[in-house]
Amino acid sequence: MFHSIRWRIALLYVTLILVIMFGLGLYISNFVRQTYLSGLENQLGSQARMVAAAIGNKQSNALADPNQLDAKAKYWASILGARVTLIGPDGVVLGESHTDRTRMDNHLSRPEVAQALATGQGNSVRISSTTGFEMMYSAYAIRQNGQTVCIVRVALPLSQVEANTAHLQRVLLGASLLAAGLAILLAMLVAGQTTRPLRELTRAIAQLSVEELGKKPTLTSRDEVGQLALAFDAMRAKLSGEIAALNSERGKLSAVLQKMTDGVLIVDEAGFVQLINPAAEEMFNVTTAQACGRSLVEVLRHHQPVEMWQLCRATNKPQSATLEIGLKRLYLQGTAAPLGDALPGSTLLLFQNLTRQRQLETVRRDFISNISHELRTPLAALKALTETLQEGALEDPPAARRFLQQIETEVDALSLMTAELLELSRIESGRVPLELKPTPPLDIAQRAYERLRLQAERAGLTLQVACDETLPLVLADGVRLQQVAVNLLHNAIKFTPAGGKIEIGARQDNSMIVFYVKDNGIGISPEDLPRIFERFYKADRSRASSGTGLGLAIARHLVEAHNGRIWAESRPGEGSTFYFSVPIA
Numbered sequence: 001m002f003h004s005i006r007w008r009i010a011l012l013y014v015t016l017i018l019v020i021m022f023g024l025g026l027y028i029s030n031f032v033r034q035t036y037l038s039g040l041e042n043q044l045g046s047q048a049r050m051v052a053a054a055i056g057n058k059q060s061n062a063l064a065d066p067n068q069l070d071a072k073a074k075y076w077a078s079i080l081g082a083r084v085t086l087i088g089p090d091g092v093v094l095g096e097s098h099t100d101r102t103r104m105d106n107h108l109s110r111p112e113v114a115q116a117l118a119t120g121q122g123n124s125v126r127i128s129s130t131t132g133f134e135m136m137y138s139a140y141a142i143r144q145n146g147q148t149v150c151i152v153r154v155a156l157p158l159s160q161v162e163a164n165t166a167h168l169q170r171v172l173l174g175a176s177l178l179a180a181g182l183a184i185l186l187a188m189l190v191a192g193q194t195t196r197p198l199r200e201l202t203r204a205i206a207q208l209s210v211e212e213l214g215k216k217p218t219l220t221s222r223d224e225v226g227q228l229a230l231a232f233d234a235m236r237a238k239l240s241g242e243i244a245a246l247n248s249e250r251g252k253l254s255a256v257l258q259k260m261t262d263g264v265l266i267v268d269e270a271g272f273v274q275l276i277n278p279a280a281e282e283m284f285n286v287t288t289a290q291a292c293g294r295s296l297v298e299v300l301r302h303h304q305p306v307e308m309w310q311l312c313r314a315t316n317k318p319q320s321a322t323l324e325i326g327l328k329r330l331y332l333q334g335t336a337a338p339l340g341d342a343l344p345g346s347t348l349l350l351f352q353n354l355t356r357q358r359q360l361e362t363v364r365r366d367f368i369s370n371i372s373h374e375l376r377t378p379l380a381a382l383k384a385l386t387e388t389l390q391e392g393a394l395e396d397p398p399a400a401r402r403f404l405q406q407i408e409t410e411v412d413a414l415s416l417m418t419a420e421l422l423e424l425s426r427i428e429s430g431r432v433p434l435e436l437k438p439t440p441p442l443d444i445a446q447r448a449y450e451r452l453r454l455q456a457e458r459a460g461l462t463l464q465v466a467c468d469e470t471l472p473l474v475l476a477d478g479v480r481l482q483q484v485a486v487n488l489l490h491n492a493i494k495f496t497p498a499g500g501k502i503e504i505g506a507r508q509d510n511s512m513i514v515f516y517v518k519d520n521g522i523g524i525s526p527e528d529l530p531r532i533f534e535r536f537y538k539a540d541r542s543r544a545s546s547g548t549g550l551g552l553a554i555a556r557h558l559v560e561a562h563n564g565r566i567w568a569e570s571r572p573g574e575g576s577t578f579y580f581s582v583p584i585a
Contacts, residue, residue, distance in 0.1 A: 437476075
């Protein structure tokens, strides 16, 4: 309540009025009481002089006969309505209107008596030792021949004065309470009217949200509060513009961070992650909820980026490091840079994914190594054959012809390798257009069978076709798929011992036609099986001279160009089955 301006204004008014009314009531009450007492004192003084004049008259014999003084005192007391006491100059009570004077003490020490003896008249207000009430006394001395012969004292109790004063105080209290009530209502009204614009402005500010910044507060006063409303409106317009600009910048920053392929983290001075983008979440397998507010060590779980951040914090200079994420086999280039005045104490961590570049570098290196290895054997053979011929084999025609045939064989191998490399290069670069059209699966299997039937027979193998003529047509380039089937059959013939059996066929699997080449040859080991479709990869190194290692790679690219898939299943010593699928037309 005391935090409200309205109540502070109202309480100030009410407190001020109550203090004034209280002070005024005390003053009036005391003034009236003093007025009453002053009037009563004058009245008693007049009455005391009147009684003294009547008793001290020389024609009166009252003083001459002391026995008549009690009667005189009672007589005047009945007339005046007050207590009358006649006291001798020695303080002895000579006459009393209300009590037995014989039991009364000597009054010589009474203030009013002592004053009357000294000056002729005395007054006092005190509690009577006889009656026990507070009384007002007025005494007057009767003098004869210059001597005080008697003192007349008139007294009245002050109970009436106190009753009148209490009545007046009650009247004043009632008036004060009424005035205080009216003052409270008036103060509340004035305070309410004064603070109403402030309350409306406060309500408008409290209800103001970012979406409502464009609305103006409904204030029409032209006083100081109105000026405050105008200032607030100007601030609102400026704030609205700044918030719109910030939202635009935040949206741009969020879009950039969301679409970046590089991982971004912002770490505060204490090492806690404040921001992480989706790329970094994927790299380190965390979510925003799991990362933000946690330490960098908990989020990344790698010592290299943590050490990079620590070194950047220590030197206040950009740092970089290369790290590898073990299970995901990611190669990352990390950079830590202090954010300076933009975010004092914070550090930007940027992680660039170099996995693809590293894989390409590995492929390039492996390709160079493989092609060098593949070229070394025929070139070495050619070198040896030519040297032999130069050293005299030319003089021996039969030997010369045999060497020339070997040279021709090696040149054919080099030509085949070159042709397959060019073919693979064209396929991978998409420069081999496919003439897709509905083709019967039996045509593909049958033509591959016919091309390699004689070779299988020469190797002592049984080759057969298992393909239903009613299978749906496939959308394919028939020549290219025949090339795939021929490559698979050629491999099966090479790795199946004499007496073995090879089968080529096709079957339907939902919307795909699955072709297969099955043999009962030597099989493929489990560690080699995932890599057999790589370029130059040979599962049987002891028979490395039997091919270039490019046939299965060419087959994989041709099948994938048909939106299909190629795979193999094998067990060492039990044979292998190669599959490839293409969509139904």
